[in-house]
Amino acid sequence: MSDLVQKNRVAPNNQRGPAARRADFDDLHTEPMHIQMGPSHPAMHGTVKIELDLEGEEVIDADVQIGYLHRGFEKECETGFLYQNIPYTDRLNYSSPVLNNVGYCLAVEKLFGITTPPRCQFIRVIGGELSRMADHMLALGASAMELAAFTPMLYLLEARELLLDQIDAICGARVTTNFTRIGGTLDLPEGFAAFAVERLDRALRLTADADKLLTDNPIFRERMQGTGRMAGKDLLAWGVTGPVLRAGGVPYDVRRATPYLIYGDLDFDIPIGEHGDNFDRYLVRMEEIRQSCRIVKQCLERLPDGPVNSDDRRVKWPPKRKVFGQMEELIDQFKLVLEGGYPPAGEVYHAVEGANGEVGFYIVSDGSGRAWKMRCRSPSFSNMSPLKHMLIGGQLADVVPTFGMMNMIGGECDR
Amino acid sequence: MSTEAPPSDAEKPQLSPLMVKVNARLAPLILEHREFRGDDRIHVARENILAVAGVLRDDPELAFDLLLDVTAIDYYGQPDDFELRREVWDRDHVTMRRLPRRRNLMALPEKGPHPRFAVVYHLISTSHLHRLRIKCRVPEDDPRIASLTPVWPGANWLERETWDLYGIRFEGHPDLRRIYLYDEFEGHPLRKDYGKLDEQPIQAYVGPGAKEPRRPE
Structure with a gap:
């Protein structure tokens, strides 16, 4: 700061x-x-x-x-095969869908006991961090616009579009990414590193412009500073995670607390605030955009060669050429598609750091291709529960920045 | 029964450091302990959940300060843990899945001898960075359990959600309303005997601009 x-x-x-x-x-x-x-x-x-x-x-x-966007995500997942649920997870937090895809697939892989190849892990981190930056840009831009600052929103949305370009180049979709598969992911296209670095730099320049327009803006600060305040201890008791918790001074980030993928080897900082007000939430998100950019650049430099899919026959479908030519592969494909693979019976919980906090998937498997119980621990839901206490005592006009900085995503909150 | 806890611990020589600490403080209250893929979970009788939660939060060695999640599982006709008795569920499991998913057409398996529901809590300590899962069995005819809102206020909405979707009442909850669905909703949709395609009766609109009910002529 x-x-x-x-x-x-x-x-x-x-x-x-x-x-x-x-x-x-x-x-x-x-x-x-x-x-x-x-x-x-x-x-x-x-x-x-x-x-x-x-x-x-x-x-x-x-x-x-809440509940206006309740679609029965969990019921739907319990009636579909494990591999069929990946597109549903796009619709949880639709402004950072890759993080949900990765979280879901990691939970299923933990159930199967699969470790993905290193290249796959790097690509997942790249996609996830691009998605996190895009989510923060949308959150900051939308909040700024609600406070009548229209120009920064245009800057941030343009920067977000540059990031979505990269996700588009990897998986062919901007928002409904369907990025991962169980035990693997999509490979990067030719020449992705140069393409990505050029767009990342432009996106960072645009973010810096928006930062200059907002951070020292007296009107913006008047609306943000001291409003929606909650101490770190109370935020913890209410189950809040993510940038909102870190703005209250608690350095809890799943990427550091219980590292998954390759986050343990990467060099990045966890920004924390000290006052727990809306302005700190804004600053933490702004800094996280830069840190995520650092992570993506490190991954692009260190990206190893090799396969992107696990060889585990319980989840990997055989290549089409063999399916049409050989008996065993045909049976394999048939069983995997119609019965969904057989994970061991048991229950797992795997958490990743989403854009708003800890996204956890809790899967109870009875040993069949469908989950007996599927649960998504969504950060927006827990973050919204103490909102009442942040609003009481404030002014009506403070509702807008406080709500904007909670960054409630309906699809994730209502599931 | 709580008296049966020690043998299951003695069978497992490889306890995680967390479970050693938990056992040292809570051994009489833990019914059993299981571990799968590095996730520790303890089973607790529902009468003891408040006491266990209080110790887990307040003990400086454990310090579970963040309640991540509260949810429930509907083991309709199934045993408690799928990894243990596979033969018990195998037959019913197939019957239940093959038939159409409409409730009136679906042949549900017989209700087993086990309590039907399990309430599940996920905890993490932000200082020691360890995770723990607690499970409490709740029977179908008396689906009640103590609310954890006095220990972690964040349980408020999570318990409302569990009540909404599973119909488990949390005793001592300050405001146990439905959270996603409307008050007139019949049933609890995440229970296994609620079919995916089940329909709800249409509710008459009440509120501003509602039409007057037609008078009997």
Whole structure:
């Protein structure tokens, strides 16, 4: 954080607190007002409804109501084969789908006991970090736009588009990526490294421009500093993870805490905040974009050669040429498609660091190709639960930045 | 029964460092301990869940400060752990999957002798970085368990979700409403006897702009 940011940490109006603000209006007669914000409201991106009780401009009670995007993800996954569920995970957090794909496949691979080849792990990290950057850019851009800063959003969306170009080059889709397979992934196209580095640099320049426009902007800081504040201890007790928790000063990141893929060998920093307010959440996300960029560049430099798919016959389908020519491969393909492979009976939980926090998949297998129980631990859901306590005592106008910085994604929260 | 816990521990010479610590503090309350792919899990009687959770959070050696997840499993006619008694579930399992998935057409297996539900908690300690899973069996005729909101306030929404989708009541929860579905929803959709294609009755709209009910003539 620059010195300028540290100076005047809390904007004057927010520093006075609700009691002092209320004293200004002691002689005014006001009645509590009940308003419904959402589910279809420009600032409630992702459908969610907040029922607010206001006294003047101050929020005295709030009830966050979710479920408008509930699609029965878990029920659907329990009726489909394990390999058929990968596209559903795209639709969980649709602004960073690769991270969900990777998380799901890692959980299934843990159930099977498969380790993927090194090249596959590097490619998964590249895709995941590109996706994380894109998610943060969308979150920051949308929040800035809700605070009437339209230009940074255009910058950030352009930068995001440059990252989606790279994901598009790998898997052929911008948003519904379907990036991984169980035990493998898609290989990088020819000349991807040069293509990626050029676009990453342009995206970083655009992000730096947006950073300059926002971070030292007095209006933006007035809206963000000191609002939606919650201490790190309380955030932990409420089960909050991800950038919101790290902005409260708790350095919990799954990539460091329980490293998966190749994160243990990579060199990157975990930014943490100290005040736990919206401005720190903004700064942590901004810094994570740069750190993710570092990770992608390291991976591109160190990318090993070799196969990208595991050879395990329980999950790898035989090549088509052999299926049409040989009996054993034909039977193999037939059994794998119609019965979904046979994982050992047991239960696993595997967590990855998603863009909003810990994305965990809990799979209970009865030994058949379908999961008996499939559970997604989604960060948005847990992050939204203490939102009520961040809003109470603040002003109505603070609802918008606080909600924006929680970055609730409807598909992930409601599943 | 809690008195049967020590033999299962003695059979396993390779306990993880976490389980050594957990056993030292909670051995009388742990029904059994299992390990699969490096995930430790302990089974606890549902009467003891609050006591166990309190120790897990407050003990400085364990310090489970982050409750990641609360969910339930519906073992309809199945044993507790699939990895143990394969022959028990094999026959029913096939019957249940082959038939159409409409509830009125589906032949459900017989209810087994085991309690039907299991409530599952996932914990992590952000200081020691170890993970633990707790399972509590809950019978079908009395689906109740103590709420963990006094220990971790973050259990609030997670327990509401479990109530919504599985119909397990959490005693002492401050605000146990449905969270995803509407109040008039019949049944709990993640239970195994709720078919994927089951339909709900249409609800009359009540609220601003609703039409007056037609008077009997």
